Amino acid sequence: MITNWINSYGKYADEYLICDGRHPLISNDSLADELKLYNLQYNKDSAWLKDYLRLTGKQLSPETRLEELSGGQKTLLMLILSLSSPAAKICYWHLLDSLDEAIRREALRLIDNAKTTKDIVCEPSATD
Amino acid sequence: MSQVLQIEAGTTSVWKGFKLLIPEPLEFKISKIYKLEGANGSGKSSFIKHFILPTLKQNKAEHYILYIEQQMHKEFYAIKADAAIKGYRDKVDSEKAAIDYLLQDLKTALAREQRSVVAVLDETIYLDEIVAALQLLCPKLLLIFCDHRGQYSTVQDATINFKPLSVGQSEIYEATP
Numbered sequence: 001m002i003t004n005w006i007n008s009y010g011k012y013a014d015e016y017l018i019c020d021g022r023h024p025l026i027s028n029d030s031l032a033d034e035l036k037l038y039n040l041q042y043n044k045d046s047a048w049l050k051d052y053l054r055l056t057g058k059q060l061s062p063e064t065r066l067e068e069l070s071g072g073q074k075t076l077l078m079l080i081l082s083l084s085s086p087a088a089k090i091c092y093w094h095l096l097d098s099l100d101e102a103i104r105r106e107a108l109r110l111i112d113n114a115k116t117t118k119d120i121v122c123e124p125s126a127t128d
Numbered sequence: 129m130s131q132v133l134q135i136e137a138g139t140t141s142v143w144k145g146f147k148l149l150i151p152e153p154l155e156f157k158i159s160k161i162y163k164l165e166g167a168n169g170s171g172k173s174s175f176i177k178h179f180i181l182p183t184l185k186q187n188k189a190e191h192y193i194l195y196i197e198q199q200m201h202k203e204f205y206a207i208k209a210d211a212a213i214k215g216y217r218d219k220v221d222s223e224k225a226a227i228d229y230l231l232q233d234l235k236t237a238l239a240r241e242q243r244s245v246v247a248v249l250d251e252t253i254y255l256d257e258i259v260a261a262l263q264l265l266c267p268k269l270l271l272i273f274c275d276h277r278g279q280y281s282t283v284q285d286a287t288i289n290f291k292p293l294s295v296g297q298s299e300i301y302e303a304t305p
Contacts, residue, residue, distance in 0.1 A: 057295035072168025
């Protein structure tokens, strides 16, 4: 299935950081491991950490077990980490599938803000 | 379970730092449709894993269970293996193909022995298609689902609300339309 998904990313697969809401976390262990994938360091003053706390009420630490997050919280973490990463081009797939209405609005707002510095696409379209 | 799945009242710690509070017993009846409704992180999936599925498994001889997990990429490989073991002729190479296989497997089981079916669908983009297939296949169906996408617009018989009381606790109660 992973191979099929990679094939389906098509033209984005070579240049974009692919973030797929159908499997939002890669390490599935601690936050510290997931941060390495996005080339991010844990810092209690990070803007992404504050964004996550504001949107979910959850205070993350490097030891946080990601399996204990809900499906929507995992997707939101994927979004926030990817937007904070050095990636200049990001392609989101099925980003909104697991998000409730309030979080969905916030997710789209975060993406809109990031579009001033990053090339971001959503597939299927974020407004579908 | 016979015609009713019952969840007792009480407070249960489902994860470190997260509790679900059920002030009144909850009943899920065969031939009814229940929507689990609440914000992200309010405990819907945890309720399924810690209450619904264990209760169903205690009475698994009475009914067939169809459980579609949210973000099912890990479940997918177990389904793929099951399809291979049972000699399923179509290739199971996608989430949709896995769901088609599960429905086909359920159809085979129902043809062999009629039982009630309990379907638990946690945030699948194929909700409409699965429900349509189940309603054709299963004369006695209990459907429990979560869906943030606004699919399946048919009125459900009851909504089970998940109301966050704090970051670490949600209250669960039934609200009949």
